[in-house]
Amino acid sequence: MKALVKRTAGPGLELTDVDVPQVGPGEALVQVKQTGICGTDLHIEAWDDWAASHVRAPLVVxxxxxxxxxxxxxxVTDVSVGDVVSGEGHLTCGRCRNCRAGRRHLCINTRGIGVQIDGAFAEYVAMPSGNLWVHEHPIGFDVAAIFDPFGNAVHTALTFPMLGEDVLVTGAGPIGILAAMVSHHAGARNVVITDLSDQRLELASRLGVDLALNPRTRTLQDAHDQLGMKEGFDVGLEMSGSPVALRGMIASMTHGGRIAMLGLPSDEISIDFATVVLNMLTIKGIYGREMFETWYAMSVLLQSGLDISGVITDRFDHTEYEQAFATARSGHGGKVIMNWEK
Structure with a gap:
């Protein structure tokens, strides 16, 4: 089968022939239809310091x-041949304290497909059947392919109650936009999103965000004035990993405000903890998806009318992977999809 492989320790990927994976007890073989490019994949393709310390070649990414x-x-009894599925890419041990307590998303022994073990940029992928999410209601393969990042957005956005709240989202990448859409769908009063890319802000506006703001030209005080807000933001969703964005968010929260932080900083961040303490702010780190409550919430959100297809802005055949990766790396569009159907 064809697969996109990190052949050696260094920049680049190679589309090459590898063996179809064998299916062991408790596993299922999936014929891949479509895949989404993630920031993690960009790190691995570029072979930066993070990739060099976490990935061992050769690897199907x-x-x-x-x-x-x-x-x-x-x-295997939980999936059947013919089922349309997405995959939870975090494989947990089932034996640590958190796993045994039902908190699998906190497993200390988590391994990731496409990072520690062979992944899904291939014509076929094998994985534990318990990590497959069966789509029981009709869904396009393109939307099903982005359930992983959609889950990150849902996990972040639904960490704190949304009904009637004023919400600030920093970072209008695909997951940030998805989080803003989920916030609005869950009953937020105002949803403001910030980013330095006007193209992404334009996309966020088209997908229903109340106010998309470029901090180079407008301030968060402008958002307060335009939306008639009398106090600060109730909920903050930090999706960018930017120190400036996090510090600005902390300064803009109301007393008792709550921040869910998914964005991963590249270095340590200095913040004003006096404001955190005196304003009694809550900051919670978010990683991945809750297994499998977040997956249930994702499916229900779509069934209740949330349409996330608009966040997909670019589609390529898997043979055009170099162009697909370049588009994803540009940071100006939404989600990039690669097609693996013959």
Missing amino acids: GHEFSGVVVEIGES
Whole structure:
């Protein structure tokens, strides 16, 4: 089969032939239909310091995918051949304290497909059947392929109650925009999103954000004035990893405000903890998805009318992977999808 492989320790990827993975007990083989490019994939393709310290070549990369189950292993009862599925790419041990307590998203022994073990940028991927999410209601393969990042957005946005709240989202990448859409759908009063890319802010505006703001030209005080806000933001969703964005968010929160932080900083951040203490702010780190409550929430959100297809702005065949990665790296569009159907 064809697969996109990190062949050696260094920049670049190679589209090459590898063996179709064998299905063991408790596993299922999925024929991949479409895949999404994640920031993690960009790190691995570029072979930066993070990739060099976390990835061992050779490796089939990729973890955002949708497909159809074509084979099941011994003792598999939770999926069937023909099921349309997405995959939870975090494989947990099932034995640590958090796993045994039902908090699998906090597993200390988590391994990731496409990072520690062979992933989904391939014609077929094998993984534990318990990590597959069966789409019981009709859904396009493109939207199903972005359930992983959609889950990050849902996990972040629904960490704190949204009904009637004023929400600030910093970072209008695909996950930031998805989080803003979820916030609005969950009943937020005002949703403001900030970014330095006017193209992404334009996309966010088209997808229903109340106010998209470039901090180079407008301030958060402008947002307060335009929206008639009398106090600061109730909920903050930090999706950018930017020190400036986080500090600005902390300064703009109301007393008792709550911040969910998904954006991963590249270095340590200095913040004003006096404001955090005196204004009694809550800052909570978010990683991945809750297994599998977030997945349930994702499906219900779509069934209740949330349409996330608009966040997908670019589609390529897998043979055009270099152009697809360049587009994703540009930082100006939404989600980039690669097609693996023959």
